Amino acid sequence: MNETSTTRMEAACSLLSEPERRYVLYQLTDRHGANIDEITDGIAAWKFDADPTTVDEARRQQIYISLVHNHLPRLADYDIVDYDLRSGDIVLTEGFEDIKPLLTQFKQTEEDPKIRELPSL
Incomplete structure (x- = not known):
């Protein structure tokens, strides 16, 4: 593996290490595009395990701010969204194809409780 491949792999792992970024990409993959309000509501429902209409506005606003000032700019910097x-509006770009296989592995792991659980020591 050359240095460029290693750097790209490390960047992809770093980007996908944040659950909110993975959630954004899962939603965009399923829909091929979304609106930031829809993504904010979806993250709120997922993060607080609640119906999005029951999440208070302050928490929803925190999620929106983190998307706008952190997660979306990072994904855009790497030409993923x-x-x-x-x-x-948020859409996937050509750079998404580079991380799609890794994102697929993350999603399979997160959806399978047997894989997700760590063995007890």
Whole structure:
């Protein structure tokens, strides 16, 4: 493995280490695009294990801010998503194909409780 491949792999692992970023990408993969409000509601429901309409506005606003100021810019910097804050639209870009296999592995692990659980020591 050359240095460029190693650097790209480390960047992909770093990007996907954040559950919120993975959730954004899962949603975009399923829909081929989404709106930031839909993603915010989805993360709120997932993070607080609640119906999105029951999540208070302060928590929802925290998620929105973290998306706008952290997660979406990082994904955009690596050409994985493109987003427009005026319209709220988020779409996958060509760079997504580079991390798609790794994201698929993460999703399989997160969906299978037997894989997710760590063996007791």
